[in-house]
Every structure is written in C-alpha cells, then in structure tokens.
Amino acid sequence: MAKVDIFSLIRSRYNEFTNTEKKVADYILENIKDVIYLSITDLADACNVGESSVFRFCKTMKLKGYQEFKIALAHSLSLDDDTSQISGEITLQDTIAELSSKILNTNISALTDTFNLINEKDISRAIDSMIVAERIQFFGVGSSLMTAMEAKNKFMRITNKTECSIDSHLQIMSAALMTEKDVAVLISYSGSTKDTIEVAKVAKEKGAKIVSITRFAKSPLTSYSDITLLCGANEGPLQGGSLSAKLSQLYLLDLLYAEYFNRTYKESLLNKESTAKSVIEKML
Template identity: 80%
Template sequence: MANTDIFTLIHSRYQSFTNTEKKVADYVLEHIKDVIYMSITDLADACQVGESSIFRFCKTMNLKGYQEFKIVLAHSISLENETPQLSGQITLDDTIPELSSKILSTNINALTETYNNINEGDLSKAINYLIEAERIHFFGVGASLMTAMEAKNKFMRIINKTECAIDSHLQIMSASLMTEKDVAVVISYSGSTKDTIAVAKMAKERGANVISITRFAKSPLSNYSDITLLCGANEGPLQGGSLSAKISQLYLLDLLYAEYFKRTYKESAINKELTAGAVIEKML
C-alpha cells in the first residue's frame, strides 16, 4: 500500500463511508500534517468518535490498522512535495551544513518540549515508586527496547533490583510474576505497540505500579499507567527509531536516575563506587 495515494482513496470511497467514518475523513483531509503525529486516541478525541471507529475507518480502506494508515498518509504527503523529504524537514537537496543545522534543531526542540512537559508531582511520585520497589522492570520493544536496556545499564550501577528482558515472550512472563511491590517502567513512543500494551496490562493486573514513558498523554498504554511521563519528539510513521525520540526518552531516564541518586545518596554512592571498581580492570 506504500504507493497508494490516501487522498484519492478517501475521495473515491467517501460516499460509501458511514457518517462516523465521514467525520474522520473530513478531519484527516483538513488536518493532514497534524494527523501524521497523532495517536489513535488523539485522533478519536479530535473527531469525537471512539477508537474502534478509527480502526474501522482504516479497515474500510483495506488497511491493516491505524499505523499502516499513517504510513500511507506519510507516503502520500511525500508524493505531493516537489522535493522528497527524508524525515521531518530534511530533504534530498540539503547540504551538509543545512542537514547539521536541521538535525541539531530537531534534537534541541525534542529536549525542550520534553522539559516543558515535565510534571514535578508525577516525577517525584515516580521516584518514590522506584525507591520503594523490590524490583524494577524496564520494558520496551524494537527501538524502545534499546532505551529500556540503556535504563537498566544506568540504574544497575547504583541498585541491584533492575530487570530488562529482551524478548517479548520473556517480558510478558516477567510481567505475569510481578507483585504490588514491583514497578514496571514501560517505554513506547506511540503508546500503541501491542506487546508493550499487553505487558503494561499484565503488570497492572498483578498490582504493580506502572510508569510509562511515551509521546502521547492519551494512548492505549496510558490507560494502564499510574504515571505517564511525556517525551517531546515528533516521530513520523516513516521515522521509526529516530534518535530525537530516543534522546528525549533518555533525558527523562537520566532525570529519574539523578533524582533517585540524590534521594538515596549514601547507598547509591557506595554502589556506584563498587560497580565502577568492578570494571576498572577491563580498562587500559
């Protein structure tokens, strides 16, 4: 479906849409560049319909779901531009200085927006959860798994209660054995990844506290989260794993780490010295 023009497809099938689907189609056509960065929950709220209506709208056009719809939408926008875009504002005609400036600006904007989205109360509550937890499990799939692994690597230098399974089957099994004394830190840019949502739901059912790091305040993942920390990077459907999104997630994790270290300074400082000494022989 990558070569499908979504605008032609919508217009050609418009008369066969239900009234609800027409509301979605009208909104998409009027807010093309906004929709590409919206979660399914955000679009449903904007159209004043249910998430299931958005899914049916996509299925009516023979698309597998909302994510494929956004991919086709991104391709269609690219086809309309005279100069093809690689991602965001980056085009094939950019010089190295232009490319350097645009990427720098993208990363700065992502960090700035993440900073502006920080809720001090939520962050403080998240730290309390982490300190009081018997075990902390970091979860993510795909590019977000890399971030989850980085989080484990960061925190294991000062505490010995972190876990990060690298397989989705192992993750759901880990979640099924969690208790009310545990914390799940679930990382997902979209908040709509099936495996991640399943893990968060399982952890919640087991009584664990769930902290999510995601782009969207309203998403399927946030429905199972006690605390949602928002990262500020815009990532289009053709930019999966963008570093600006990863940087904003790492910024939040670094903030959690630093505040955790402050509140548990005596213990964390000792552990930091022990773990640093453990690997010193590996260095030249």
C-alpha cells in the same frame, strides 16, 4: 506495503463509510499535516468518536490498522512534496552544513519540548515508587527496547533491583510474575505498540505500579498507566527510531536516575563505587 495515495483512497471509498467513519475521514482531509503526529486516541477525541471507529475506518480502506494508515499518509504527503523530504524538514537538496544545522535544531527542539512537558509531581511520584519497589522492570519493543536497555545499564550501577528482558515473550512472562511491590517502566513513543500494551495490561492486573514514557498523554498505553512522563519529540511514521525521540526519552530517564541517586545517596554512592571497581580490570 505498496505506496498508495491515501487522499484518493479516502475519497474513492467515502460512500462506503458509516456516518461515524465519515467524521474521521472529514477531519483527516481538513487537518492532513496534523494527523500524522496524532495517536489513535488523540484522533478519536478530535473526531468525537471511539478508538474502535478509527480502527474500523482503517479497515474499511483495506489497511491493517492505524499505524499502516499513518505510513500511507506519510507516503502520500511525500508524493505531494516537491522538495523530497527525508525526515521532517531535511531534504535531498541539503548540504552537509545544512544537514548538521537541521539535525542539531531538531534534537535541541526535542529536548526543549520535553523539558517544558516535565511535571515535577509526576517525576517525584515515579521516584517514590521506584525507591520502595522490590523490583523495577524496564520494558520496550524495537527502538524503545534499546532505550529500556540503556535505562537498565544506567540504574544497575546504583541498585541491584532493575531488570530488562529483550524478548517479547520473556517480557510478558516477567510481567505475569510482577506484584504490587514492583514497578514497570514502559517505554513507547506512540503508546500503541501491541506487545507493550499487553505487558502494561498484565502488569496492571498483577498490581504493579505502571510508569509510562511516551509522546502522547492519551493512548492505549496510558490508559493502564499510573504515571505518565511525556517526551516532546515529533516523529512521523517514516521516522521510527529517530534519534530526537530517543534523546527525549533518555533525558527523562537521566532525570529519574539523578533524582533516585539524590534520594538514596549513601546506598547509591556505595553501589556506584562497587560497580565501577568491578569493571576496572576490563580497562587498559
């Protein structure tokens, strides 16, 4: 996508907008730096319009959708920023020492924010569902798939009922075979990834329990969720796959793992010993 000045684009097409789309445009122009971190649902709520109105607003500007709008917005903000930001507050002028400090603070902040967002009842409900489930399937796309695979790697050491498909077609087929006895754990920072939303929809239709790990309490994904666990990292559209976002997701998964282990101690300990012994021959 060619870089565009989103602010000039909004103003140039303002007269083409419907009254509802003008409400979206006005809010964006008045809250420029906040919008970049909002989900489509959050922006729609802030403007008192529907998600479809936000999507039509993007289409009126000849953009493919909300994510392309956010990317264009990020480009426009960087054009207005003389410090040439790379990500967050990191700039081209930073020394290695400054980079080290800023990255450390960003990651600590992400973990702290996630800790503050933890709802013990939701964690407990998620664990209850996972313990009684016949199968636990982890889903994700792109960088979130890497997190889902790590979750599979973690949990398979203590239970034999976890799965993670790495292809989007295999994921949707797996979702189609789920039942009310299964749990689907869906990982998506934005909660707006089409493939992940489709998996959630299909799994929900099959009666599976849906647990979402995401940044936003309101998003297309969470509309299908039975339990939503929030991560606290702020990731702009040009920072996809940022380590701070992944760390916050892994933190939540580590918490789920530890609590699952505690509640199924005897079985989990036996399985952990068995899986550890199975790979001993692979070590020097």
